Amino acid sequence: MSFKLDTPIDMHLHLREGKLLKDVLQWSAEQFAAGVIMPNLVPPVDNMDRLRKYRKEILENLKEKQFTPLMTLFLRHYSYRELEEAKGEIFSIKLYPKGITTNSEKGVSSIEEFYPVFEIMEELEIPLSVHGETNGFVLDREREFAPIYIQLAERFPKLKIIMEHISTKELAELVRDYPNLYATVTLHHLLFTLDDLAGGRLNPHFFCKPILKTPVDRAVLQRLVREGHPRVMFGSDSAPHILRDKLKGAAGVFSAPVALPLLAHFFDGDWKGLQRFISDNARRNFNLQIPEKEVEILEIPWEVPHIVGEVIPLLAGERLRFRVRGIG
Amino acid sequence: MSFKLDTPIDMHLHLREGKLLKDVLQWSAEQFAAGVIMPNLVPPVDNMDRLRKYRKEILENLKEKQFTPLMTLFLRHYSYRELEEAKGEIFSIKLYPKGITTNSEKGVSSIEEFYPVFEIMEELEIPLSVHGETNGFVLDREREFAPIYIQLAERFPKLKIIMEHISTKELAELVRDYPNLYATVTLHHLLFTLDDLAGGRLNPHFFCKPILKTPVDRAVLQRLVREGHPRVMFGSDSAPHILRDKLKGAAGVFSAPVALPLLAHFFDGDWKGLQRFISDNARRNFNLQIPEKEVEILEIPWEVPHIVGEVIPLLAGERLRFRVRGIG
Numbered sequence: 001m002s003f004k005l006d007t008p009i010d011m012h013l014h015l016r017e018g019k020l021l022k023d024v025l026q027w028s029a030e031q032f033a034a035g036v037i038m039p040n041l042v043p044p045v046d047n048m049d050r051l052r053k054y055r056k057e058i059l060e061n062l063k064e065k066q067f068t069p070l071m072t073l074f075l076r077h078y079s080y081r082e083l084e085e086a087k088g089e090i091f092s093i094k095l096y097p098k099g100i101t102t103n104s105e106k107g108v109s110s111i112e113e114f115y116p117v118f119e120i121m122e123e124l125e126i127p128l129s130v131h132g133e134t135n136g137f138v139l140d141r142e143r144e145f146a147p148i149y150i151q152l153a154e155r156f157p158k159l160k161i162i163m164e165h166i167s168t169k170e171l172a173e174l175v176r177d178y179p180n181l182y183a184t185v186t187l188h189h190l191l192f193t194l195d196d197l198a199g200g201r202l203n204p205h206f207f208c209k210p211i212l213k214t215p216v217d218r219a220v221l222q223r224l225v226r227e228g229h230p231r232v233m234f235g236s237d238s239a240p241h242i243l244r245d246k247l248k249g250a251a252g253v254f255s256a257p258v259a260l261p262l263l264a265h266f267f268d269g270d271w272k273g274l275q276r277f278i279s280d281n282a283r284r285n286f287n288l289q290i291p292e293k294e295v296e297i298l299e300i301p302w303e304v305p306h307i308v309g310e311v312i313p314l315l316a317g318e319r320l321r322f323r324v325r326g327i328g
Numbered sequence: 329m330s331f332k333l334d335t336p337i338d339m340h341l342h343l344r345e346g347k348l349l350k351d352v353l354q355w356s357a358e359q360f361a362a363g364v365i366m367p368n369l370v371p372p373v374d375n376m377d378r379l380r381k382y383r384k385e386i387l388e389n390l391k392e393k394q395f396t397p398l399m400t401l402f403l404r405h406y407s408y409r410e411l412e413e414a415k416g417e418i419f420s421i422k423l424y425p426k427g428i429t430t431n432s433e434k435g436v437s438s439i440e441e442f443y444p445v446f447e448i449m450e451e452l453e454i455p456l457s458v459h460g461e462t463n464g465f466v467l468d469r470e471r472e473f474a475p476i477y478i479q480l481a482e483r484f485p486k487l488k489i490i491m492e493h494i495s496t497k498e499l500a501e502l503v504r505d506y507p508n509l510y511a512t513v514t515l516h517h518l519l520f521t522l523d524d525l526a527g528g529r530l531n532p533h534f535f536c537k538p539i540l541k542t543p544v545d546r547a548v549l550q551r552l553v554r555e556g557h558p559r560v561m562f563g564s565d566s567a568p569h570i571l572r573d574k575l576k577g578a579a580g581v582f583s584a585p586v587a588l589p590l591l592a593h594f595f596d597g598d599w600k601g602l603q604r605f606i607s608d609n610a611r612r613n614f615n616l617q618i619p620e621k622e623v624e625i626l627e628i629p630w631e632v633p634h635i636v637g638e639v640i641p642l643l644a645g646e647r648l649r650f651r652v653r654g655i656g
Contacts, residue, residue: 137522137523137542138526138527139522139542194465194466194467195465195466198466198525198526198535198539199465199466201578201579202577202579203577204530204532204577207526207530211526214465214467215465248529249531250529251530
């Protein structure tokens with residue numbers, strides 16, 4: 001059994017820089033036609049010079065040439081002129097609350113302070129990507145952020161706001177309420193819970209922000225994705241850290257190698273549903289013009305590599321039911 | 329400033345065997361007059377021959393001679409005759425649900441199956457210590473176990489049932505409802521939450537079973553301990569694992585070195601409250617005849633050792649406000 005996906009897109013991807021980028025890039029480039037590349041490097045990608053150099057570094061390291069990096073800027077107080085210049089070259093601007101995830105120390109502590117930037121973005125039709133968590137108790141951070149999403153959605157009705165990596169029942173419900181709220185869902189929040197991180201032995205390869213949640217949260221996310229909500233899209237949030245850093249507690253799940261095989265398992269025959277989630281919704285919602293690319297999924301068992309460079313992938317060494325043609 | 333504790337007792341303690349025992353023992357023996365020693369070794373302590381050898385090993389390794397190990401047996405289908413023989417030499421019998429924590433693979437899967445043993449224990453006045461967790465979702469395991477505590481408390485009204493290391497609001501409330509339900513509270517569940525394990529970087533030294541819970545659970549536990557409920561006692565559940573095993577995900581917090589200093593910090597002047605929690609409640613509830621021992625706490629800053637043998641203690645390297653005279 002096999003089927004073909006048309007132009008799969010990863011709407012939330014961390015590629016890092018330097019050696020790490022070289023090690024992980026091919027796993028995304030071979031499975032996807034495009035990826036929205038997160039800007040939380042050190043220093044952050046917050047000007048066009050840095051962004052162009054970063055895009056160049058990605059393109060130069062591509063072996064699979066047919067992959068489009070959709071670049072993002074790290075939110076700061078951009079001027080109209082800066083964003084006018086950026087518009088054609090960026091997909092979105094990413095808001096990180098201060099100190100909430102990897103390299104977010106330069107993030108936002110007051111949302112109103114950025115209203116002038118959001119007004120410019122609304123006018124220039126630049127989407128806003130949001131890591132929506134407060135600094136509260138780890139299990140409550142995302143639901144505590146919901147009022148801020150509502151505030152933004154109501155105050156900027158023409159701004160397209162992407163709630164990144166939603167992980168709770170509350171946000172899965174919120175996405176239905178506002179036509180300008182969009183959501184990405186990761187593989188790990190769709191398939192796993194806190195039990196996978198800490199139910200048996202502690203497994204740091206399931207540690208990420210937002211943290212994995214409860215079986216109820218997961219069930220609601222699964223329903224949202226299965227029903228094919230038009231504003232819900234796949235974003236892996238694949239976030240590689242070298243093993244040494246993971247053992248020091250770094251947050252991030254490196255899911256890129258297993259993304260399509262596990263999504264095929266989840267959709268299990270509903271290939272139209274997978275096509276919507278992995279590509280059609282994103283292309284329609286943001287009018288993305290990505291060169292077409294066909295990716296074939298085979299129902300042939302595949303063993304996940306034990307390590308990629310110095311990074312342990314999600315489900316390392318396990319045998320999966322599906323594989324991507326030509327990979328691994 | 330200094331004050332003296334009379335005969336402090338740790339009502340829940342893992343001392344392990346061999347080299348690990350040698351490395352960790354002094355930290356408990358120097359701070360406490362006695363400790364209830366858990367039987368989850370490999371193989372478990374489930375017969376008097378094994379128990380006597382284990383007690384002998386503990387006593388032989390004591391540098392501080394004034395420490396009484398209160399031994400426990402791992403629950404299995406004991407006969408009347410066996411328990412009659414054991415009675416004078418054990419404090420309690422410990423029930424582990426199957427597979428729920430370190431070395432609990434030989435634990436219990438059906439509670440009714442052990443009613444005949446509980447009847448004998450009730451008659452012989454041997455307390456039952458319980459690790460009260462189901463095999464459910466990690467955050468729900470303890471509250472899901474509450475009906476089993478109620479079932480046991482009602483079916484065996486003269487059996488003293490100790491709910492070990494309670495970590496949730498629900499069990500903190502349950503202890504008030506039945507005169508034959510007792511509870512131990514650990515240092516880590518009293519002071520920390522899931523945020524300490526996973527709110528920032530992942531910190532395996534805060535990983536234990538039951539898992540650390542929410543700020544609400546902690547607040548209710550703190551109220552219970554502060555009000556000095558007569559059936560609530562200190563049990564550290566200090567559970568050393570060598571660093572190599574911790575990095576492989578082993579569950580357990582090695583809190584013995586910081587037990588009294590941190591409890592002094594928590595009670596902060598209410599030394600009568602601390603005395604009740606650390607000793608008086610336990611001695612009265614179980615009529616413990618422990619040789620008296622005075623332990624002096626000094627308000628002099630103390631730095632927690634970075635490592636004890638091959639084990640990282642709780643708050644390793646941090647500076648605490650209190651210390652125990654003659655230690656560290």
